[in-house]
Amino acid sequence: MFSFHTSVRSAAVVSLLLLGACTGQQHTENGAAAPVEKVNGAPITRAQVDRTVKTLIGQQDPKQLPPDMLKKATEAALNQLTAAELLYQDGMKLEIKDLDKQVTTRITQSKYQYPSQAEFDKALQSVGMTQKDLEEAARKDIVINNLIVQRFADKAEVSEAEVRKYYEENKLKQFTQGDRIKVSHILIGVARDASVDTKRQAMAKALAVLKRVKGGEPFADVAKKESTSPTKDQGGSLGIIGKGQTLPPFEKAAFALKPGEISNVVETPLGYHIIKVEQKLPPATERYEDVKNQIAGNIKREKIRQLLAAYVEQLRSKAKIEKV
Structure with a gap:
């Protein structure tokens, strides 16, 4: 039997944790604070629904969606928010030390991702939230996660036979890798909307760097000095990559190189790259021993998702849900 001690989240609530599922006071702009539904008296506001819709549809602008798709996305958002509220209310019945x-720690960790308080506040403002909203969202996340761990994690047992069966049935589709390369790069980054002069200067620098590495200067040393990519500290190494994992112009250039070869300057939306292929690897199938824990985790999460969905329906049947 597989055992897992890390906390497990349901896929049904992950998208709600920061952008949509917070309760409490919301912004009043355009009636955003007005409730659209009450779950056992707790309001779900238009602002929450709008934020969750944006989370569900990704990069798309809600205003650009066809009316039927927007309606479906709105219904899905309200359904998720209702489920999260029901789980939160039930989870508050459990003791949480x-x-x-924990909420304070979560907010502190969120702030670490930004260089300053001003940038943190700006990021919150961009999604229509205040720090109080974020704190309430974090509280809901922690409470729901604690509920899942306490009531469902131990019920979702995964056997060795289940894991082995999944591996054998999906070996070719999921665990067989195609051609791969071990690759490094030097990036001279430039914003997509940069001026013509700025792009010209970046290109000139990339050409100068290309001349240095093709002239024999160690690629890793130049990457550490000149690259603007986070990989600079590793000498530009991206490790082993397969097709479909990088931007198309980068991929086309990289997979066309032979081991030891260095590309010309390659332009992508990130800027100008100089690419070096260290090694080419043939297709290979991952060993069962290397992926069994990953498979077991996925099976366990799916079992928890199913248990949680059934539990939410039980909570719905007992709840007072009012459309406003």
């Missing part, structure tokens, strides 16, 4: 401290 140091909940306030």
Whole structure:
């Protein structure tokens, strides 16, 4: 039997945790604070629904969606928010040690992703949230996750036979890798909307760097000095990549190289790249021993998702849900 001690989240609520599922006071602009539904008296507001819709549809502008698709996305968002609220209310019945401290830690960790408080506030504002909203969203996340761990994690047992069966049935589709390369790059980054002069200067620098590495200067040393990519600290190494994992112009240039070869300057939306292929690897199938824990985790999460969905329906049947 496989055992897992890390916390497990349901796919049904992951998208709600920061953008859509917070409760409490919301912005009043355009009636966003007005409730559209009450779940056992707790309001779900238009602002929450709008944020969750944006989360569900990704990069698309809701205003550009066909009316029927927007209606479906709105219904799905409200359904998820209702489920999250029901789970939150039920989860609050369980004891959670140091909940306030956990919320504070979560917010602190969120702030670490930004260089300053001003940038953090700007990021919140961009999704129509205040720090209080974020704190309430974090609280809901922690409470729901604690509920899932306490009530469902141990029920979703995964056997060795289940894992082996999944591996054998999906070996070719999921665990067989095509051609791969071990690759490094030097990036001279430039914004997509940069001026013509800025792009020209970046290109000139990329050409100068290309001349250096093709002239024999160690690629890794130049990458550490000149690259604007986070990979610079590793000498530009991206490790082993397969097709479909990088931007199309980068992929086309990289897979056309022989081991040890260096590309000419390659332009992508990130800027100008100089690519070096260190090694080419043939197709290979991942060993069962290397992926069994990953498979077991996926099966366990799916079992928890199913248990949770059934539990939410039980909560719905007992709840007072009012459309406003």
